[in-house]
Amino acid sequence: MSRNLAIGIDIGGTKVAGGVVDEHGSITHRARRDTPHRSTSPAVVEDTIVACIEELLASVEPADVVAVGIGAAGFVAEDRGTVLFAPHLSWRQEPLRSQLAGRLPWPVTVDNDANAAAWAERVFGAARGESHAVVITLGTGIGGALIIDGQVRRGRHGVAGEFGHMQVVPGGARCECGNRGCWEQYASGNALVREARAMIGAGSPVVADLVARLGSDVAALTGPLITEAARDGDPTARELIAEIGDWLGVGMANLAAALDPGLFVVGGGVSAAGELLLGPAREAFKRQLPGRGYRPEARIVRAELGADAGLIGAAELARSGR
Template sequence: MSGGLTVGVDIGGTKVSGGLVDETGTIVGRTRRDTPHRSTAPSVVEDAIVSVVEELLAQTERDAVRAVGIGAAGFVSADRSRVVFAPHLSWRDEPLRESLSRRVHLPITVDNDANAALWAEHRFGVAQDTSHAVMITLGTGIGGALLVDGVLMRGRYGIAGEFGHMQVVPSGLRCECGNRGCWEQYSSGNALVREARGLVGARSPVASDLLARADGDPANLTGPMITEAARAGDRTSVELLAEIGTWLGIGMANLAAAIDPEVFVVGGGVSAAQDLLLGPAREAFGRQLTGRGYRPQARIEVATLGPDAGLIGAAALASDSLDHPGPAGRPA
């Protein structure tokens, strides 16, 4: 990133987060909005994005802002202009860059949110010293991204890295994407909350701590609440996170067989559980890894930029696209 500020916007299943980002990847101003329900019109999500951008522009001199980068939770076209499909939002072949350009008069870059997060970790975080990395973002679902020879690999149609929708259980749980048995149905924030709510709703005696934290209503349970209970020593919450972590490790072992990265970077809201999640993940990864004991084993690390990785990376990609036109996702 060259000098000046860039707006980065990270659009997830539950929130739209935005920040003013400088050339070192530091956020110097921020704001957020709740993501409108996925049944609402795309224009409502667009309104939330524009509101975030306008608030951030008001926090500084407008001439200081070079561009706007959008990280979207969905399948982004190869030319990075359209959101082809978003499982957790209402976008279907949505011309997002064109729509936003009519309202935000700055250069706009659109990319997948996991691509943005990996680019941030590669430029400023835990993956700075590697050329081959895989990003796994655990939030509402699972997002993913690939760095090969220092370049983001988007695939022929821009949709590479959608690991969360790999089938891991034939005829398994129904996924919002329309298929069954997707990885994110077993290892994600939604999976964690679903399992916890099931225990609380059944009034299981092992869920008494969670029941109390939820004031007796399963609908009140959230991922951070479960993580907090686990840190406080609630055995059921620890087991729930371990189950999510085990599924995470199994999926990463499958990816290692195909991709052979040096490091897996785990981000997203669920990664806040740290070793409560990654301890079981590393154990399962080691057990499932093809050729275990006879090959170098990829590291599994928490994203150092935490929940800010998506917006920092979106800003960096937007800035880089001005400095180095051409194939995006290459080092400056």
């Protein structure tokens, strides 16, 4: 067994996933807990994290562990220790690193979960060898991270990469952030489900296949169900995913104008649609890219590490001290 293990913790809206990660990016042991309800006190969430780590330590020698990395869904300050805001938890200006450091015998680092996922893809996944990459996570919303000169770039205040809240439609759909026309209102899992529900609510006959899959429970409609239907050849499901892909390409063209990356890596649950999503995204990207035809174009690929990226990246950031 390696003596250079790190523990990674990925904290999302529904689960706290933990793993022991070796220096090759392999998860040797896993643990999982439900995320405490958003109204729960910060101390209860910290107890959950510690319990997850304690379960992992039952399977390894504590002396072989060198660091603990936390990837949190929220704004993490430039000090890499304070969670400024977490939408699904009670953290507000929470000094998470110092709170955990008093309970754990290893160095603790805290980062945004998208930054952690991006670092995992940079070291072990789809962005290996690329010095300038934009990693986009398509889930219920859109998150992301920047790799510039081979390093995660977090911005002056630690909160760079909130690409989902770029405005792409002035005066468009209202977003949870309070603004209108945000990118994630048009290119995300929520957008996919919203459009499908609108068609079902309108009684459109072209969604008959989706309705048949749902039976009488229209509320059970999810992004994965639409993706499954698309993979099975349902033309309406494919059209819906292609529309998400179009909007994805538009946003990436905007990011390319500002950042000039060599690579876009698309992860998150919606990326399970594969080329049904990425094909239209590439076409829209080419149409919308400023200076198209006279400049190099970034490649657009699917992430390789799936749901484990955040956990692996948090561990590797902690191990490497980045």
